[in-house]
Amino acid sequence: MRHLTAADIAGFEKIYRLNLVNGLPGFKSANLVGTAAADGATNLAVFSSALHLGSDPALLGIVTRPTTVPRHTYANLKSSGCYTLNHVPEALAAQAHHTSANFPDTVSEFDACGFTAEYRDDFPAPYVAESALSIGLRLLEEHHISNGTVLLVGRVEHVYLHDEALRPDGTLDLVALGTATISGLDGYHAVQPPVRFGYARVGQPPVAE
Numbered sequence: 001m002r003h004l005t006a007a008d009i010a011g012f013e014k015i016y017r018l019n020l021v022n023g024l025p026g027f028k029s030a031n032l033v034g035t036a037a038a039d040g041a042t043n044l045a046v047f048s049s050a051l052h053l054g055s056d057p058a059l060l061g062i063v064t065r066p067t068t069v070p071r072h073t074y075a076n077l078k079s080s081g082c083y084t085l086n087h088v089p090e091a092l093a094a095q096a097h098h099t100s101a102n103f104p105d106t107v108s109e110f111d112a113c114g115f116t117a118e119y120r121d122d123f124p125a126p127y128v129a130e131s132a133l134s135i136g137l138r139l140l141e142e143h144h145i146s147n148g149t150v151l152l153v154g155r156v157e158h159v160y161l162h163d164e165a166l167r168p169d170g171t172l173d174l175v176a177l178g179t180a181t182i183s184g185l186d187g188y189h190a191v192q193p194p195v196r197f198g199y200a201r202v203g204q205p206p207v208a209e
Contacts, residue, residue, distance in 0.1 A: 023184040030088035030182045032096055033062065034117065034126040035076035037105070042117045042126050043072045044109035046096045048182040050085055058156035060085065060137060066148030072105050074150070081139050082124045083154065086131035087179040093188035096180075123158060132177040133161040171196075 009017060028048040035043045049063035062085070064074050077083040088096040092114075099109040110117040116129035120136075127134040137154030144150055165177045174191050181189045197206040 019184055027181045027183055027189065030093075030096065030180045030188065031062075032086040032088060032099065032115070032128050032131065033073050033077075034084040034086060034110075034128060035073050035082075036080060036125055037072075037076050038079050041105065042108045042110050043076050043105075044099050044113065044115060044117075044126075044128070045073045046088065046099050047085075053153060059140070059153055060135070060156060061151050061153050063145075064150045064152060067150065068148065070105070074152075077125070077139055077152070080124050083137055083139070084123075084125045084127045085135040085137065086128035087133040087177060088182075088188070089130055089132060090178050090180045090188075090190050092130060093180050097186065097188065120160065121158060127160070132165065132179065133159070133172070135159050 009021065012020065029050045031047050031050050033045050033047050037043070047062050049061075051061045053059040053061050064071055067074055073083070095113045095115065098113045103109055103112060108117070109115070110126065110128075117126035118129040119126055123136045125136065127136070135156055136158035138157055139152060140155050141153040142150050143153070161172070162177065165173045167173060175193050179191060181191055183189060196209045198209060200206055
């Protein structure tokens with residue numbers, strides 16, 4: 001087994017290091033973050049950093065890159081206090097990836113990348129109409145990380161999803177949703193039906209359901 005030290009990683013060429021470290025967590029969620037500026041201009045960006053932070057209240061986090069250069073998503077959600085997370089449909093992975101291009105703030109990625117901005121229930125941030133699961137969040141906290149990235153904590157205020165994807169026990173059928181997942185910086189994957197286990201208890205080996 002190959003062993004890489006912190007010194008090894010720091011010494012790698014930049015793109016090689018980016019590819020390696022971004023792949024270390026394994027498969028990650030694929031979400032499109034929708035925001036709107038004060039003048040109504042919309043922005044859409046693909047994120048693979050969404051994480052669960054708590055269920056009561058329902059809190060989710062995303063991590064933004066350093067704000068040493070203009071970050072339209074960050075500026076918009078700081079201004080409005082709201083943003084949306086939208087699952088990336090497998091069939092639209094190419095369009096979702098295209099949102100990571102360096103578009104000027106005068107261009108909406110919704111329009112440039114073939115997505116439809118949809119406003120629902122008076123929420124000030126746009127949802128992706130093509131997404132099978134969308135979440136409206138209100139910014140609660142931000143935490144600055146030592147490398148310049150920012151962890152943004154949002155409270156879930158709205159969830160929209162297809163009925164067939166919600167199981168009786170509250171779990172989600174991500175296969176039915178057609179949700180893509182991401183590996184590294186640019187790998188998009190279809191999900192397969194899961195192997196599910198019941199609640200884990202000491203002395204009782206898990207059995208697949």
